[in-house]
Amino acid sequence: MIAQLQKDLIEYAKSIGVDKIGFTHASPFQELKNRLKRQQELNYQSGFEESDIELRTEPHRLLEGAESIIAIALAYPSKMEEAPTGKKGARRGIFARASWGIDYHVAVRERLQLIEEWLRERVPNVTLKSMVDTGELVDRAVAERAGIGWSGKNCSIITPEFGSYVYLGEMITNIPFQPDNPIENECGDCRLCLDVCPTGALVEAGQLNSKRCVAFLTQTKDFLPDEFRAKIGNRIYGCDTCQTVCPKNKGKINWIHDEFKPDPELAKPLLQPLLNISNKEFKAKFGPMSGSWRGKKPIQRNAIIALAHFKEEAAVPDLIEILKKDERPVMRGTAAWAIGKIGGPLAEEALLAAREKESDSDVLAEIEKGLLLLEV
Structure with missing residues (x-):
C-alpha cells in the first residue's frame, strides 16, 4: 500500500x-x-x-x-x-537568478x-x-x-x-516511505567556484563563511564594510558567480515555469530610479520578488555602490540630494563615499558642505573617505 x-x-x-x-x-x-x-x-x-x-x-x-x-x-x-543592457547615463543593477x-x-x-x-x-x-x-x-x-x-x-x-x-x-x-539513495558527487577535482568567489567566502569545498558571501552582504542593512564595496559590482541582490562558473550548469537554461521567467526591467533594473523610489512604489514593483524581503534599504544602498562602481557622473546630483536630505545615516554615508569614488566637478564642494552640517559620526567618517578618494 x-x-x-x-x-x-x-x-x-x-x-x-x-x-x-x-x-x-x-x-x-x-x-x-x-x-x-x-x-x-x-x-x-x-x-x-x-x-x-x-x-x-x-x-x-x-x-x-x-x-x-x-x-x-x-x-x-x-x-x-x-536582457536589457546598461549604458552610460542608464546604468543597471542585477538581481540574482533566485529572485x-x-x-x-x-x-x-x-x-x-x-x-x-x-x-x-x-x-x-x-x-x-x-x-x-x-x-x-x-x-x-x-x-x-x-x-x-x-x-x-x-x-x-x-x-x-x-x-x-x-x-x-x-x-x-509519519508515513514510512521507502527512502531514495543519495547520488554520487560529480564535482571531482574541479574548483572553479572556490577560485572565483569574489570575496573568498568559499573557504574550502562545502564550507562557506556566510558573513563574507556577497549574497549575504547584499541583504544586510548597515554600512557595507570597505573591503567588499568593490567586490559586489552592480549586484543589488544576491550573487550567482559560484553557479555561473560551474561546468555542471553549462547549458542548463530551465525555461520551464512561466512564474519564474523574469521581467527584464525588474531583474536588471535601472539604478538611478531606485535611489528615490518610495516604499509604496517599491512594494508595488518589486514586492512579488523574493529579493524584496529585506525592504528597499539594502537595494538602495547597493544601487549607490553600483553607481560608484560604474563611476556614473550623471548620478552625482541625485547622490548629493541623498547626502543632504536622506534621514537614514547609511544612505547619507554611502552616498558620500560614492560621490568621492565617482568624482567630477560637483563632488568636492558637496562633500565639504556636508561635512559642515553633518552630526552623525559614521556619516562623517564616510565623508572623509569620499574626500580622500577625490585625491586619488
Whole structure:
C-alpha cells in the first residue's frame, strides 16, 4: 500500500509542476550537526538561519512520530530573454537568478500545500510539517539525502537535470516511505567556484563563511564594510558567480515555469530610479520578488555602490540630494563615499558642505573617505 501511494505521489507531484521529488528517512542528520557546530565555532553563520542546531538536524523534534521526509525541487531559469543592457547615463543593477519571477517561497509552498491536501485525502491520521528555506531543517541536507542532487563545493545542491538552479522544499511526515539513495558527487577535482568567489567566502569545498558571501552582504542593512564595496559590482541582490562558473550548469537554461521567467526591467533594473523610489512604489514593483524581503534599504544602498562602481557622473546630483536630505545615516554615508569614488566637478564642494552640517559620526567618517578618494 505504501509503495503504491509513493508511486502515485511521484506522479501527482509531476502533474503540479514539481520537477524532482525524493524521499529519505527522518533520522537525525548527525554529520550535518557536526558541521553546523563547527560553523558556529568559526562564526561563519549568517544569522538568518535557525540558531538551534538540534532543531535543524533532528526531524523528530519538529514532528512527533516522524518517519520520512519528502524533498521537492523546482527548476528556475539561468538566462533571461531580451536582457536589457546598461549604458552610460542608464546604468543597471542585477538581481540574482533566485529572485527572478515570483517569490519562490510562495511557489514551492503552494506545491507543498497541494501535496499535503493530496496525502490527507488518502491517509487517515497522517501528520505533516512542510517548510521552505526559512524552516528549521537545512533544505540542502534533506535534498542530498533524498537523492535530489549532490552537495557541490559551492554549497549548492547540483542536480543532473537542472544543475544547481533549483528551489528546494521539504515535508516531514509519519508515513514510512521507502527512502531514495543519495547520488554520487560529480564535482571531482574541479574548483572553479572556490577560485572565483569574489570575496573568498568559499573557504574550502562545502564550507562557506556566510558573513563574507556577497549574497549575504547584499541583504544586510548597515554600512557595507570597505573591503567588499568593490567586490559586489552592480549586484543589488544576491550573487550567482559560484553557479555561473560551474561546468555542471553549462547549458542548463530551465525555461520551464512561466512564474519564474523574469521581467527584464525588474531583474536588471535601472539604478538611478531606485535611489528615490518610495516604499509604496517599491512594494508595488518589486514586492512579488523574493529579493524584496529585506525592504528597499539594502537595494538602495547597493544601487549607490553600483553607481560608484560604474563611476556614473550623471548620478552625482541625485547622490548629493541623498547626502543632504536622506534621514537614514547609511544612505547619507554611502552616498558620500560614492560621490568621492565617482568624482567630477560637483563632488568636492558637496562633500565639504556636508561635512559642515553633518552630526552623525559614521556619516562623517564616510565623508572623509569620499574626500580622500577625490585625491586619488
